[in-house]
């Protein structure tokens with residue numbers, strides 16, 4: 579008997595049917611590649627196991643972007659650093675940017691490996707209260723390419739969510755690939771029973787990036803993923819000498835602010851360009867400790883506070 583998901587399009591053939599993901603009714607459905615991969619045929623016992631594991635994780639946040647290169651992984655790393663400043667809180671960062679894992683480099687963890695213990699895969703610790711897991715830890719060299727089809731990516735995400743020994747966690751932050759791909763569908767499928775707090779979407783002020791954010795917002799709405807808000811990154815450059823601001827990527831359509839107003843979603847903040855951000859990331863160090871008084875650091879921290887406030891209101 580075919581199982582019809584709640585957000586299915588009209589004439590959905592159902593996840594248990596041979597037509598799942600392949601019929602004309604599936605075109606444009608956010609679940610299409612997931613259904614076509616066959617992972618949703620029949621109840622997946624991993625969902626219950628993941629739900630059990632995730633019951634020890636208080637807040638879950640996905641970091642998304644429409645385009646690549648807009649600063650999503652940099653933001654994710656600094657969200658984790660910022661939250662971990664409260665030593666009483668346990669933070670976990672999961673990098674599921676399977677084809678381009680940059681978190682190990684940004685956080686100075688290149689060459690680290692994952693160890694298997696009796697209670698699962700042990701994550702790599704940046705601080706006592708900041709644990710990281712990335713597909714990058716499973717590759718032989720940072721130059722190795724991951725060329726996987728949907729079902730294999732789905733299997734890896736399942737393992738990451740079910741088998742990593744995070745312990746009790748206050749915030750799990752997930753760095754995702756740009757766009758909406760197999761990885762996003764798998765995450766939503768596996769975490770849907772586990773109360774995701776919501777998604778933070780990163781963009782630059784340019785229309786070319788904002789256009790893809792609108793798609794991202796549609797995706798979130800279709801799969802019922804709450805949107806915590808949008809971060810406009812690389813939002814101008816403040817000259818360290820004269821303090822004048824130059825718009826390096828001038829918005830032609832009103833930038834993220836207008837888009838957020840139009841779509842009725844919060845704009846969490848605008849992070850200016852700071853050349854030292856790239857430098858800190860290349861050195862694998864936190865920009866917050868490297869340049870604590872940068873306008874970008876201050877804006878990041880305001881945004882992190884807003885995200886904490888959002889999560890505190892949800893549960």
Ligand SMILES: Nc1ncnc2c1ncn2[C@@H]1O[C@H](COP(=O)(O)OP(=O)(O)OP(=O)(O)O)[C@@H](O)[C@H]1O
Pocket residue numbers: 643645646647648649650651652653675678680755756811812813849850851852853855856857859874
């Ligand atoms: N506010 C900023 N000011 C200056 N440089 C920045 C800023 N934010 C990010 N960068 C730099 O921009 C580049 C891209 O950032 P990042 O790798 O985080 O993007 P991304 O969106 O995760 O890309 P992808 O999804 O393709 O991996 C990096 O070199 C990073 O150091």
